[in-house]
Amino acid sequence: MPAFITSRVLQGIPVVLVVGVLSFAMFAYVGDPVSIMLGQDYTEAQRVALVHTLGLDRPFFIQYARYMWLALHGDFGFSYRLASPVMTLIEQRFPATFELSMTATILSLVIGLPMGVYTGIYRNSWLSRGFMVFSLAGISLPTFLTGILLILIFSVTLGWLPSFGRGAVVNFSHWSTGFLTLSGLKSLILPAITLALFQTTLIVRLVRAEMLEVLRSDYIKFARARGLPNRAINFGHALKNTLVPVITIIGLQIGGLLSFTIVTETVFQWPGMGLLLVQSIAVADIPVMSAYLMLVAVFFLVINLIVDLLYFVVDPRLRVERRAAGAAR
Amino acid sequence: MSDVPAPAAPARPPGAIARALDSDLFYSFRTSPVAVVAAIIAVVCMIGAAFAPWLAPHNPFNLASLSLLDSFKPPVFVSGGSWNYLLGTDDQGRDVLSAIMFGARLSLIVGFASIIFAVLVGVSTGLLAGYSGGWLDTLLMRIADVQLSFPVLLIALLVDGVLAAVLSHNLSDRLRIYVLIVSIGIAQWPQFARTVRGSTLVERNKDYVLAARVIGISRLRVMATHVLPNVMGPVLVIATINLALAIIIEATLSFFGIGLPPTEPSLGTLINNGNNFLFSGDWWMTVFPGLALVLMVLSINLLGDWLRDALNPRLR
Numbered sequence: 001m002p003a004f005i006t007s008r009v010l011q012g013i014p015v016v017l018v019v020g021v022l023s024f025a026m027f028a029y030v031g032d033p034v035s036i037m038l039g040q041d042y043t044e045a046q047r048v049a050l051v052h053t054l055g056l057d058r059p060f061f062i063q064y065a066r067y068m069w070l071a072l073h074g075d076f077g078f079s080y081r082l083a084s085p086v087m088t089l090i091e092q093r094f095p096a097t098f099e100l101s102m103t104a105t106i107l108s109l110v111i112g113l114p115m116g117v118y119t120g121i122y123r124n125s126w127l128s129r130g131f132m133v134f135s136l137a138g139i140s141l142p143t144f145l146t147g148i149l150l151i152l153i154f155s156v157t158l159g160w161l162p163s164f165g166r167g168a169v170v171n172f173s174h175w176s177t178g179f180l181t182l183s184g185l186k187s188l189i190l191p192a193i194t195l196a197l198f199q200t201t202l203i204v205r206l207v208r209a210e211m212l213e214v215l216r217s218d219y220i221k222f223a224r225a226r227g228l229p230n231r232a233i234n235f236g237h238a239l240k241n242t243l244v245p246v247i248t249i250i251g252l253q254i255g256g257l258l259s260f261t262i263v264t265e266t267v268f269q270w271p272g273m274g275l276l277l278v279q280s281i282a283v284a285d286i287p288v289m290s291a292y293l294m295l296v297a298v299f300f301l302v303i304n305l306i307v308d309l310l311y312f313v314v315d316p317r318l319r320v321e322r323r324a325a326g327a328a329r
Numbered sequence: 330m331s332d333v334p335a336p337a338a339p340a341r342p343p344g345a346i347a348r349a350l351d352s353d354l355f356y357s358f359r360t361s362p363v364a365v366v367a368a369i370i371a372v373v374c375m376i377g378a379a380f381a382p383w384l385a386p387h388n389p390f391n392l393a394s395l396s397l398l399d400s401f402k403p404p405v406f407v408s409g410g411s412w413n414y415l416l417g418t419d420d421q422g423r424d425v426l427s428a429i430m431f432g433a434r435l436s437l438i439v440g441f442a443s444i445i446f447a448v449l450v451g452v453s454t455g456l457l458a459g460y461s462g463g464w465l466d467t468l469l470m471r472i473a474d475v476q477l478s479f480p481v482l483l484i485a486l487l488v489d490g491v492l493a494a495v496l497s498h499n500l501s502d503r504l505r506i507y508v509l510i511v512s513i514g515i516a517q518w519p520q521f522a523r524t525v526r527g528s529t530l531v532e533r534n535k536d537y538v539l540a541a542r543v544i545g546i547s548r549l550r551v552m553a554t555h556v557l558p559n560v561m562g563p564v565l566v567i568a569t570i571n572l573a574l575a576i577i578i579e580a581t582l583s584f585f586g587i588g589l590p591p592t593e594p595s596l597g598t599l600i601n602n603g604n605n606f607l608f609s610g611d612w613w614m615t616v617f618p619g620l621a622l623v624l625m626v627l628s629i630n631l632l633g634d635w636l637r638d639a640l641n642p643r644l645r
Binding site: 019026030136139142143144145151152163255256258259260266278280281282284286289292293296300304 | 475478479480481482483486487489490491493494495577580581584585586587600604607608612615616619622623626627630
C-alpha cells in the first residue's frame with residue numbers, strides 16, 4: 001500500500017511541473033504588471049526601478065524556479081485587483097467553497113443513491129419514469145439557469161430564502177463557517193440545491209444503469225433461490241457491486257463540481273474561490289488565475305489518489321490481487 | 330459486417346436522396362419518436378436563428394426603431410402586454426422574441442465554429458499521434474490526458490481570460506467572438522484526439538493501409554485520404570454531443586460577462602441582462618431566453634444520444 005501511494009505521488013510530479021510552466025508563463029508574460037502598477041504618469045527611471053524590484057529582468061529559468069519555490073511555500077504573489085497576497089485571498093474564500101460543495105455532494109448522494117436504486121429495481125413504475133424525466137431535465141438545464149430559476153421562485157416570488165451571499169458566519173482562527181447561524185443555513189439552501197442538481201441526476205442514471213446490469217447476474221438469481229429477503233439482495237448484494245463505477249464517476253465529477261461551483265458561486269454571489277476566479281478573469285487579474293490553475297492541478301491529483309484508495313475499501317478483489325501480485329514478485 | 334446489402338442490380342440507379350431515405354440510419358430515425366421530435370425542435374430553432382434578420386418581427390439592433398417608451402412591456406398573455414411584442418420587451422425597449430432569435434443565431438455560430446475548431450485540432454492531433462506512434466504519440470496523448478482531467482468549462486474560462494488579457498490593448502467587441510470560439514475549441518480538442526487516436530491504432534494495421542504504403546503513397550496522404558474517412562464515425566457522435574456542451578459554455582461565459590458583449594447579445598448575454606431586472610419582477614427577460622437555450626440544448630442532446638445508439642453496431 002505505501003508503495004502504491006508513493007508511485008502515484010511520483011507520477012503526479014511531472015503533471016504539477018508542466019502545469020507550473022503554464023501557470024508561470026501566464027504569470028510572467030500575460031499582461032503588463034509594471035504598467036498596471038505605475039498607472040498613468042511615470043518616468044523611465046521609475047519603470048526600470050520597478051522592473052528590477054519585481055525581478056522581471058532576470059532570466060526565464062531563474063524566474064520559473066523562484067516562482068515554483070515560492071508557490072511551494074504558498075506564495076503566489078499579489079492580486080492586481082485587490083492588492084493583497086493571492087494565498088490570503090484564497091484562504092479566506094476556501095471555507096465558503098468547501099462548505100458549499102460538501103453540502104451539495106452529500107445532498108446529491110442522499111437523494112441520488114436511493115432514487116437510482118429505486119428506478120433500477122422498479123424500472124417501469126410511474127415514480128421511476130418521473131425520476132428519469134427529472135434527471136433528463138437536470139442534465140439539460142445549464143447550472144446558471146437552474147440558479148436563476150430557483151432565485152426567481154424562492155426569493156423573488158415567494159420571498160422565503162435569501163438570493164445572494166453567505167448570511168452571517170462564525171469566525172474561527174482560520175475558518176469561517178455558515179453552519180452555525182440560521183441566516184447562514186438559509187443562504188446555503190438554494191446554492192446547494194443548484195450545485196447538487198446535476199450531480200444528483202448523474203448519480204441516479206449511473207446507479208440505475210449499474211443496478212439493471214447487476215440484477216440480471218447469476219449470483220442475484222442464486223441469492224433469490226436461497227430465499228434471502230429482497231432488502232438483503234438489493235442492498236447487501238446488488239448495491240455493493242454497483243459502487244466501483246459509481247465511485248469512479250463521482251471522483252471524476254468532483255472536477256466537474258469544481259467548475260459548477262464557479263457558476264453557482266457567481267449566480268448567488270457566494271464569496272468562494274469560484275467567484276474570486278470569475279471576478280479576476282473579468283479584469284485580467286493574472287496572479288489569481290495562475291494560482292488557481294496550480295491549486296486545481298494539485299487538488300485533482302489528491303482527489304484521484306483518494307478515489308484509487310477507495311477502490312481498495314470497496315472492492316475486496318483488488319486487495320487480494322495486489323497481495324497476490326506482491327507475493328509473486 | 331453482416332448487414333451489408335446484397336449487390337442486387339436495381340432497375341434504375343436510385344438518387345442520393347432516395348438512397349438516404351432507404352438507409353438503416355434513416356429507418357432508425359423514423360422509428361424513434363424521441364429523435365423525430367428532437368429533430369423538429371432543433372430544426373425549428375436553427376431556422377429561426379439562421380434566418381433571424383428576415384423572420385424576426387422586429388430588428389432589436391436598429392436604434393432608430395427602438396423607443397424607451399416601449400421598455401419593460403410584459404408578454405402578450407400577461408395584462409399590459411400587446412400583440413406587437415409577443416414575449417415582451419427589455420429595458421431598452423427591444424422585442425424579447427427578436428432578441429432571442431438574433432441571440433440564438435450568435436450562440437449557434439459560436440457553438441458550431443468552436444466544434445469545427447476542436448474537430449480540426451483534435452482529429453489531426455489524434456491521427457498524427459495514432460499513425461506515428463512512438464514518442465510523439467506519448468507526448469501528445471500525455472498533454473491530452475492532463476487537459477482531460479480538468480473540467481472543460483474551467484479550461485475555456487482560463488483560456489478566455491488569458492487571451493483577453495493578451496489582446497487587451499485592441500480587444501474590440503468584434504474580436505470577442507473569435508476569442509470565445511478559440512477558447513471553447515481548445516477546451517474540447519482532447520476528446521476528439523483520444524477517440525481518433527484509438528481508431529487510428531486499429532486502422533493503421535489493416536491491409537488497405539499497408540497496400541497504400543506499399544505502392545508508395547506519402548505518409549500524409551495515407552493519413553488524410555485512407556485512414557481519416559474510416560475514423561470519422563465516432564467523431565460525428567462526439568461532435569453532436571459536444572455542440573450542446575459548447576452552446577452551454579458559451580452561454581455560461583456570456584452570463585459571466587466575459588463572453589459576447591451586450592451590443593451583440595447571445596442567449597447567455599440576454600439572460601445576464603435579464604438577471605439584472607429579476608428583482609423588479611420582470612421575469613420574461615430571463616425566462617424566455619433561458620427556455621430557448623434549454624430547448625436548443627435538450628434537442629441537440631437527444632439527437633446526439635440517438636445518433637450514438639444508431640451508429641453503435643452492438644446495439645443493432
